[in-house]
Amino acid sequence: MKARIKITLKNGVLDPQGKAIANALGALGFGGVEAVRQGKYIELELAESDPARAEAEVKAMCEQLLANTVIENYQFELEPA
């Protein structure tokens, strides 16, 4: 299966990189950008084919390594290979 994982900063956590991106977009003339939050996107190719087991496995990976849950949220989608 394939897992597509999105990791984003929690609300309330300052995102200076997002702010810099917003400023740069403004400088390029894109005036309508009210806020930018940036994050990470990770794709995994999993040997596991059972969706329930894959979900549990990816959740554990996010909790233990891929996200730092002090400051980050994660969400993911699974799709058959």
Place this chain on the structure above:
Amino acid sequence: MRASVVVFPGSNCDRDVAVSLEKLTGHKPAMVWHGEPQVPDSDLIVLPGGFSYGDYLRSGAMAAHSPIMADVVAKARKGIAVLGICNGFQVLTESGLLPGVLMRNASLKFICRDVWLRVERADTIFTKGYAKGDVIRVPIAHHDGNYYADDETLDALEGEGRVALRYCDAAGEVSDEANPNGSRASIAGLLDESGRVLGLMPHPERLADAALGGTDGASLFASLLETFH
């Protein structure tokens, strides 16, 4: 004092800290590769500065799961002193030995310069060589030193007196202007609940010899020597 310095791929202050320790104690610390299963019997374990695993994913995240770290965490929980400097501080937060996280500097810039620190706790094994309120000059060199913890955690840390060092100006005043990286509460150095684990972003090992322009960092190592002889 028996000291061990853990070396991760990408550590680059391991030898600096080893020199500081050897100069003071007369003994070379054990240099322990991160792939080893165990740290030799030690009074002090140092997680040095550097860019372990190239800071991939998050600074310190990969190193926190190195084989050696299970033993470092186990030994810390038994009361062995652990000192994490710069990347070592990041490894300590990622491994759960210290709360919070070190985020990208608020300025987004890598900052490499001397800063002033106010000693908030002079009654710990790491800082007994200083006096409370001392203002010391120590260099920082980091991109991710912006300490963050949520309000509740921060209140608890302050309530328990866990902030050992704070960024300040030359007069010892703590302010946003004197905060180089945006750290909450100007936190530069943080203790665990036992007081035997210290993480700090500044590099005491880089100003621990008069030939390098200052010795304010040397008292930290002297404090440890006084504790462990």
